[in-house]
Amino acid sequence: MLRIALKSALAHKRRLITTGIAIVIGVTFMTGTLILSDTLGTAIDSLVSDAYDEYDAVIRSKEVQTLPFGGEIRATVPAEIEAAVSAVPEVKAAAGNVEGFAFVIGKDGEVLGSTGLGPPSLAFNWIDVPELQVGTLSEGRPPENDDEVVLDFRTAEKGGFRIGDTVTIESPNTGTYEFELVGLTGLGEAGDETTGSTISVYTLPTVWRVVGQPNKFQYISAVGTGGASQEEVVEAITPVLPPDLEAITGAAYVKEQQELFGQFVGLITTFILVFGIIAVFVGAFIIYNSFSIIIAQRTREMGLLRAVGAGRGQILGSVVIEAVLVGLAAGIVGLVSGIGIAFALKSLMGSFFTLPPGPPTITPDSVLVAILVGLLVTVVSALIPARRAAKITPIAAITEVEVDSSSLSRGRKVFGTALVVTGGLSLYLGLSDTLGNPLTAVGIGAACFFIAFAVLGPVIAAPMSRVLGKPLPALAGVSGRLARENAARNPKRTAATAAALTIGVALISVIAVMAASFKADIVDSTTNQMTADYVVSSGGSFFGFNPAISEEIAGLDSVGIASPLRYTGAQITTGIGMEVPEGDTDQPLSEQSGEPTAVDAPLEFLQGIDPETYFEVVDAGELVGDPGSLTDGKFALAEARAEEEGLEIGDKVEFYFVEGGRVELELALTYSEPLDPTTVYYLPLSSFEKYASPQFRNDFALLVTSAGGSTRAETKADVEEVVAVSPMAEVKDPADWGEEQAAMLNGLLGVIYLLLLLAVGVALIGIVNTLTLSIFERTRELGLLRAVGMSRAQLRTAVRWESVIMAVIGTLIGLVIGIGLALAITTALSLQDFLSGPSLPVVQLVVVSILAGLAGVAASIWPAGRAARLNVLDAIAME
Amino acid sequence: MTAATTAPTSIAAQAVHATKVYGSGDTAVRALDDLSAEFGTGQYSAIMGPSGSGKSTLMHCMAGLDTLTDGQVFIGGTDLSELSEKELTQLRREKVGFVFQAFNLVPTLDAQENITLPMDLGGSAYDDGWVDTVIDTVGLRDRLEHRPAELSGGQQQRVAVARAMASRPEIIFADEPTGNLDSKTGHEILDFMRSAVDDFGQTIVMVTHDPMAASYSDRVVFLADGRIVDEMLEPTAERVLDKMKQLGE
CATH class of the missing domain: 2.40.40 (Barwin-like endoglucanases)
Incomplete structure (x- = not known):
């Protein structure tokens, strides 16, 4: 049986190759990412250790705050400590680092x-x-x-x-x-x-x-005298330090820095890997579909094997062996091309920072992942078709069976419909705000719809093909009619092929709608809530501009109000005990070193405002309390959040700032409409100056109004003159400022779209594959058409439109699921006050649809060419 | 059968010194060996011969489905060897009708669409009256909306014959048109083809190895080893059978 399986695989190698490509792409991407990540990791480790390898000890603050996307902020060290450390006999030299x-x-x-x-x-x-x-x-x-x-x-x-x-x-x-x-x-x-x-x-x-930041160091580095070990140097330094500082060995510091960089690389790797996994998942659909078609086409051959005595297990085994061969091959090819991609990416990255010469780092893990993913995904995807193969009876060898025409069961329709109803009900309940958390209900509803789509796909594929193909006979004559009917003739096949595309398109449209909603929200709140005439903005960067600019603008005659906005983060530590590890000498120093003193309380974003002016240029809705009472030591909070936290005016909350330490602030004011729903704690600038780390003491925006006697244009000209000195600041209309804030999402979105296109690309290979297999199956029919006078161009047209129909079905279902899901999520978020409501990026979605149609055309090129090249005589003479 | 006795007035299709060689060197097979033949307009010709005699090759080459190694083939006055692939396709669409042994119809199209397929492919307007006549002749009026899978084997072949006739081709080539049918249905199909010749002046060339089918024709051409070895006018099944035995099938 092994020999038969091998021979069969060899006989169909062309088909298996196209089938395997679907998996190869996903595996390539995954291994490429892993190898690149290992390569970057190695490079960064060596760069970091090069930079700090002569440090024997590092003296720094224990106060640290971990940032949500990796990295940390640490409090500074007073300059006078440098002299104290230098005076330690074991220390040869010490230097403060800014x-x-x-x-x-x-x-x-x-x-x-x-x-x-x-x-x-x-x-x-x-x-x-x-x-x-x-x-x-x-x-x-x-x-x-x-x-x-x-x-x-x-x-x-x-x-x-x-x-x-x-x-x-x-x-x-x-x-x-x-x-x-x-x-x-x-x-x-x-x-x-x-x-x-x-x-x-x-x-x-x-x-x-x-x-x-005068007289402050980020840390102090020290080198020991010849004989002292790093540990000895650290032990000698520790006694001269105040309790809020610590000394760690140079080795521990290097390791820590490597880990910090590593976290960042890991974050990026994980992010990219997710898309590799999506591509593999889409590939699984294609493997399933291809094996289903191949087995359907070989029904007679399998029946014959059964007739001459092959057992069901043996048939099943032969299909699985084929799948193993394809999977292994795909894994190996994916590994090789993954290494190739990593090479290419490495040279690309090399133009940004220095990478070690030589080949990328290939760990056994990457190799194992490549082979295992290729193998497992292929074999598991082929299992259902293999089971179907095993059910073929010997009689199939002699009866004429029409290929792949198994009818769709009633159970499928009933189950699918039930899922749609359940999903709809769950969404309705969730969004009508009758359940606790709308997002959970939306999640359940979404899951129901996804499964329903998989179950009902074959049921709706044929009617959809006919409806979509309705204009085709008028457009492309007989070719169009044939295309429509061919797309409708194997609903399961069409559905599975379209499903691969659906996944990518659904994800793209979810992202597109969510992004559009968030952007619209930002733009809305800036245009509707801001009453300022102009905004001096830091141009969409992650850094603000020099506050001196704000002061200068505030002093202009043509300027009425100039209200700055600043941002920082703090942890809310009310009622949470804070452990500050004292120099616990029982523990090895290396373990002690990385211990952060901050608790795991969530990081909150804080907006620094000028209470005197902020509420005059921003409509924050209903205010409870007096803005004038928002003095140093007080804070303001969004009403909804205050309610959620059970806070009332006059209540005290403890904040933890890295530089400022633990501070109790009093709630003096609530407002109903936050400018940015993710940043609801407002701090008066007086407190902000005191507690926020120095690097946050810059202005992200300055909201400006004209003075009574000046025109808007005069004010703008004056402000622009001041701003001209800094490349970090520019003057915008409030609406443009909103657009600019929204545009900060664009870079990330671009990357996500690009990576999702990978899944779409894999799905296109699926269309190519299905078409190729279908054309192979229809050889005789195509021969007949050519014999009675169909031209090559007409045949190509027919294949092209069939491809377009499949692509459009996949896209439409994807759009429906994606948009529906995104609408549900955004509505749920707006129920929780994170968003004002959903918003549809119509142009983008139309572009996606058109692109998908064109992709269908592209996918048909090769199969159509094959169909057109078909030798008429061979096709007719084929038995 | 008056037409059978009438000598052909003009030539619908012609092979001149037709030679077809498959393969090369030692394994070369001469499927057609310097063969010349004429098929008259309005005539019902049958080509017979043992397996491997070259009868199918002759038909494929005459119909523009295959090309000759040497020699010429004419449909009407057109030399097929001078036509491009596109022109050949157009010729098959407009001037030639086909009836194959099986798999004659496109499964996704209904009977009506199958019948008008060649004309639809050409995109040309067609003679509804004639198509109606053909449909009535083969008796398919109540089956037009059915797909091939819903038709019996005989009905399918009738649709095929109707398709071949519908575009009023200069010549219909039929390759074992009754090979897959029981004898009663076979006779029906042969009757249709006969009446196409008698009533509408259609030219038909039919490849067969069934003496019964050959007896419906006006003239039988016997092939062996790629050459014409004999000819018979006004054939009967018995005489054809005798001849075939003589040729050693």
Whole structure:
């Protein structure tokens, strides 16, 4: 039986190859991602350890706050500690390290490097101790005067700066500076490696001035005297430190930094991997469908095997063996092409930061994942068709059976309908706000609809083909009619083929509708709630602009109100005990080191406002309490949230700020309409200044109104003149500002769409596969058509329209499910006050539909060509 | 059967020194060997011969489904060897009708659509009156909306004959049209084809190995080893059978 299976697989190798491609794509993507992640991990580990490998000890604050997407914020260390640490006998030298944000402005006036999610722009101080220097000077000399700067070589290259040039630096906290470039730096022995970050290095007094945090260090690094081990150095330092500081070994610090970077890489990897998994899932549909068709076509052959004595188990086994062969091959090919993709991506990434030379890192895990995923998905997907094969009776060998025409059972229709009803009911109950959490009900409803779609797909495929194909005879004559009928003749096949596309399209439309709703919400709230004439905005970056700009604008004669907005985060720790690990000497130092002092209380976003002016330029709905009472030590909260938390005016809440520590603030004001539903805690600027970490003390937006005697245009001109000095700020109309805020989602959305296209691509291969197999099955019919005068072009047209019908069915169902689901989710979210309501991106959805139709055309090219090339005589003579 | 005695006035199809070789070298097979034949307009011809005699090859080449290695084939006055693939398709659509042994119909189209298929493919307007006449002749009026799967084997062949006649082709090629039918249904089909010739002046060339079927024709051409070995006018089943025995089938 093994021999028969092998021979059969070889005889149908062409079909199996196209079948396997569907899985290969998913596996390629998954292994490519894994390998890339390992490669990045290795590279980052070595860059990090290169940078810090001569540290023997690191002294830093115990106060730390973990950020939601990896990374952490730590409180600073007072400058005088440096001298105390240097005085420890075991310490050969110690140096304070300043790490702040500063942007390098290119010659075109634009920021070099990312102001968003990309690698950060960091400002450091030059450290004269060779062991403690981060990076190596590759050219020029260190900064010695207040007007000198050293840049990383990659940034200098990008900006076209040479030593001696003047470089403009913009600090989000303190403003714009000009420096003379005196040297270039980089990581690695020769200073020619980089993590992609933009680095500027100054003398210590200068960097303090630039980042606006005088006499503070991010941490202090120390190198020990010859004989002392890292542990001994740490033990010697610890007694001289105040209780809120800690010392850890250099090795522990390196490991921690590697882990922090690793978390970020891991996050990206997981994100991409999800889409690889979706692609594999879509591939599973195609494997299932292809095997179903192949087995249906081989019914006679299987019947013959049964007639000559093959058992059911043996038939089942032979199909499974074929699936194993396809799966193994797909796994191996996927692994190889995954390595290829990783190579390509590696060279792409190499242009951003330094990667070790040589091949990507291929771990046994990646290999195992590739092979196992390929094998398991293929075999599991082929199991149902294989069971069907095993049920073929010997009589099938001699009776004429029409291929794949099994009728659709009543049970299917009943079950499917029941699911639709259940799903609908669940959605209705959820959205009519009669159940506790609408999202749960929506989830149940969505699951019901997805399963119902799988069950009912074959039932609706034929009628849908006929309805969609209605205009085809008029459009394309006989070819159109044949296309319509061919799409309708095997409903199960058409449904399964379309289903693969449905998944991708449904996901795309869910994302599109949700994104549009969120964007519309942002735009709505900014246009409806803001009464300001203009907004000075930080241009959609993750950083604000220098507050001095705001002050200058506030002082303009033509400006009435100028109300700044700032953002930071804090944890609400009311009633939660805080453990501060005291130097527990029983524990190994390495374990102690990474211990954060913050509790796991959720991080809340805080908006810093000027209570005197904010409520005059923003309509926050109904206010309870007096804005004037929102003084230092008080806060405001959205009414709905206050109710949820059981808070009333006058109640106290404890906030934990990294730099400011634990602070009790009093609720002085509630409002009904937040500007941004994710940020509902408002802090007066007086408190914000006190407690927020220095890097957050910059303005994200300044809401401006004209003064009584000035026209809007005059005000705008005046404000623009002030803003011109900073590349970080620009003047916008409130509506445009909303658009800009909304556009911050676009980058992420672009990536998601791109990755979902992968699933759509796999689905297209499914269409190619189904068409190819169907054409093979219809050889004789096609021969007849050609004999009685159908031209090649007409035949191609017929195949093309059949493909388009399948693609459109998949797309339409996908759109219905996706839009329906998104509407349900957004409505549920609006019930919870996160959104004002759903919004449909009509243009985008129309584009998706048109693209899907065109994709159907593309998918038909190869099968149509094959059909057209068919030798008429062979087709007719075929028995 | 008056037509049978009338000598053909013009030639509907003609093969001139037709040679068809399959393969090459030692394994080369001469399916047609310098064969020349004429099929008169309005004549019902049958081609007979043992298996491998080249009768199907001759028909495929004459119908523009296959090309000759050497020699020429004419339909009407057209030399098929000079036609492009597109022109051949058009010729099959407009000037040639086909009736095959089985799988004659497109399963997704109903009887009516199958009958008008060649004309629909051409996109040309067609003579409704004639199509009606053909449909009535083969007696399919009440079956027009049915798909092939809902028709009996005989009904399917009748649809095939109707399709072949519907476009008023210059010539109909029939390849074992009764091969898959029981004898009663077979006779029905043969009667239709006979009446197409007698009543409408249709030219038919039929490949068969059934002497009974051949007896419906005006003239039987006997093939062996790719050549014409004999010819018989006004054949009867007995005489054809005798001849076939003589040829060693």
